[in-house]
Amino acid sequence: MAVQISPSILAADFARLADEAAAVPNADWLHVDVMDYHFVPNLTLGLPVVEALRKATDTPLDCHLMIADPDRWAPQYAEAGAGSVTIHAEAAKAPIRTLREIRSLGARAGLALNPATAVEPYEDLLGEVDMLLLMTVEPGFGGQKFLDVVLPKVRRARELIGRHGGRVWLQVDGGVDAGTIERCAEAGADVFVAGSAVYGASDPVAAIDALRAAANRAIS
Numbered sequence: 250m251a252v253q254i255s256p257s258i259l260a261a262d263f264a265r266l267a268d269e270a271a272a273v274p275n276a277d278w279l280h281v282d283v284m285d286y287h288f289v290p291n292l293t294l295g296l297p298v299v300e301a302l303r304k305a306t307d308t309p310l311d312c313h314l315m316i317a318d319p320d321r322w323a324p325q326y327a328e329a330g331a332g333s334v335t336i337h338a339e340a341a342k343a344p345i346r347t348l349r350e351i352r353s354l355g356a357r358a359g360l361a362l363n364p365a366t367a368v369e370p371y372e373d374l375l376g377e378v379d380m381l382l383l384m385t386v387e388p389g390f391g392g393q394k395f396l397d398v399v400l401p402k403v404r405r406a407r408e409l410i411g412r413h414g415g416r417v418w419l420q421v422d423g424g425v426d427a428g429t430i431e432r433c434a435e436a437g438a439d440v441f442v443a444g445s446a447v448y449g450a451s452d453p454v455a456a457i458d459a460l461r462a463a464a465n466r467a468i469s
């Protein structure tokens with residue numbers, strides 16, 4: 250299980266996104282939080298910014314769509330060149346069709362669950378996804394406190410993934426920092442989104458190295 254770190258540009262300076270992408274050369278992904286004022290009470294960025302970022306950096310984009318009607322919009326993020334497109338189970342009306350469409354367009358397909366959404370009903374969809382994202386805060390804002398209550402679900406998700414061959418990546422998102430990443434890694438997460446903990450640090454490169462080392466320590 251290789252540890253991957255995906256810094257969230259939600260915590261970066263939106264006026265200097267290309268520079269902020271370049272500031273994290275040791276990131277595995279750039280996490281791009283798309284919010285629409287409908288699925289979540291916040292508005293961030295959309296397709297034009299993703300298209301621009303795609304040209305501005307070689308780091309693959311990990312697009313987390315916190316939007317209503319992802320069935321309609323998600324394929325366009327794959328077409329725009331995102332390496333990974335994650336839709337929320339709570340918002341999708343045809344998740345299997347949409348996940349298949351994302352994959353057919355060459356991107357990895359992700360399924361996200363809010364903190365209070367159980368993972369068990371989605372076991373049969375694991376064959377349709379490349380990554381399961383478990384929110385460890387309520388979606389909508391960066392800088393929130395990590396919800397420990399989600400950790401048992403991370404453990405159960407790791408068990409389910411193991412039963413299905415262990416191919417699916419398990420991402421945690423929200424409040425992940427030097428103080429919480431070890432608990433997430435011990436519970437079975439392998440892809441870690443970190444916004445404030447990376448872009449709020451005086452040295453984002455060192456912050457990523459420290460997060461990666463802490464996660465590796467926890468699983469070794």
Ligand SMILES: O=C(CO)[C@@H](O)[C@H](O)COP(=O)(O)O
Nearest residue numbers: 259388389391392424444445
């Ligand atoms: O999807 C979200 C919030 O809805 C996250 O990706 C946040 O952007 C993570 O930020 P931090 O909690 O790490 O500051």
Ligand SMILES: [Fe+2]
Nearest residue numbers: 282313422442
């Ligand atoms: Fe996110």
